[in-house]
Amino acid sequence: MVGQIPKELVEELRKAKKIGVLTGAGISAESKIPTFRDAMTGLWASFSPEELATPEAFARNPKMVWDWYAFRRDMCAKALPNPGHLALAELEKRYEQFTLTTQNVDGLHQRAGSQRVFELHGSIARVKCTDTGRLLEGEIPECDEPPPLHPETGGLLRPDVVWFGEMLPAEVLQESAKAARNADVYFTIGTSALVYPAAALPVEAQRAGATVVEINPTETPFSLLATFSLRGKAGEILPALLAALDD
Ligand code: APR
Numbered sequence: 001m002v003g004q005i006p007k008e009l010v011e012e013l014r015k016a017k018k019i020g021v022l023t024g025a026g027i028s029a030e031s032k033i034p035t036f037r038d039a040m041t042g043l044w045a046s047f048s049p050e051e052l053a054t055p056e057a058f059a060r061n062p063k064m065v066w067d068w069y070a071f072r073r074d075m076c077a078k079a080l081p082n083p084g085h086l087a088l089a090e091l092e093k094r095y096e097q098f099t100l101t102t103q104n105v106d107g108l109h110q111r112a113g114s115q116r117v118f119e120l121h122g123s124i125a126r127v128k129c130t131d132t133g134r135l136l137e138g139e140i141p142e143c144d145e146p147p148p149l150h151p152e153t154g155g156l157l158r159p160d161v162v163w164f165g166e167m168l169p170a171e172v173l174q175e176s177a178k179a180a181r182n183a184d185v186y187f188t189i190g191t192s193a194l195v196y197p198a199a200a201l202p203v204e205a206q207r208a209g210a211t212v213v214e215i216n217p218t219e220t221p222f223s224l225l226a227t228f229s230l231r232g233k234a235g236e237i238l239p240a241l242l243a244a245l246d247d
Helices: 007-015 023-030 055-061 061-076 082-092 106-110 170-182 199-209 235-246
Strands: 020-024 097-102 116-119 120-127 157-161 185-189 211-215 228-230
Touching: 007 235, 020 082, 020 170, 020 199, 023 097, 055 061, 061 106, 061 120, 082 097, 082 106, 082 235, 097 170, 116 120, 116 170, 116 199, 170 199, 199 211, 211 235
Parallel strands: 020 097, 020 185, 097 116, 185 211, 211 228
Antiparallel strands: 120 157
């Protein structure tokens, strides 16, 4: 062990050429972004995510859904990348092939400097036309009643996130699956490994022969399959891993 990092893992990482990563809400916990369910506090305490994050909810009450996302967008904009995000951006620089797939919509990986990021669940920083999917360029307007319209298409604007019951962006999923199948080392970080199809990515990597590393303070359904299960916070383990590589 080098600190809390197994020596065998350091050796694997030194040999590796292709790295794949899947992240979830846990990597942003240390940036004080509450997970989806934890965010249902204060004004929003009486709602469930299913009441706010579905196409049906938006059709029923677009202003309420818009306001919920505006509240979270503001929270994400004020948050800062933490040492876990920064360590992943640094790790990317050291590999010929590095693909990061995130289930988070907060944009913190990109703000930390990560280059090749696939957003499986979209981005809270973007809005798009409900009818055509065309993204809005420029600043997101304040909400009126009903929410603003796309200036070119005239359709109602909505957050560019994947709601319950919606398809994931096909190309993002394809690239993520390819990266999982090709990886020498695959990381699954801060995700409960419950929500599919994201949860299938580390399984695919493992089946294709990758060394799979889980970083999470608690056990998940994937823990037993992982080659290395590192119990702890991403913001502590990832910098320790970089330090072990430099040792
Ligand atoms: N470092 C690493 N992992 C952490 C940390 C931390 N500091 N803090 C918490 N975790 C772990 C938790 O133990 C948990 O396993 O992060 C995981 C968060 O799990 P979820 O809240 O289920 O988040 P996620 O896996 O991203 O959920 C997937 O479900 O709610 C939907 O669309 C939403 O993208 C989300 C998806």
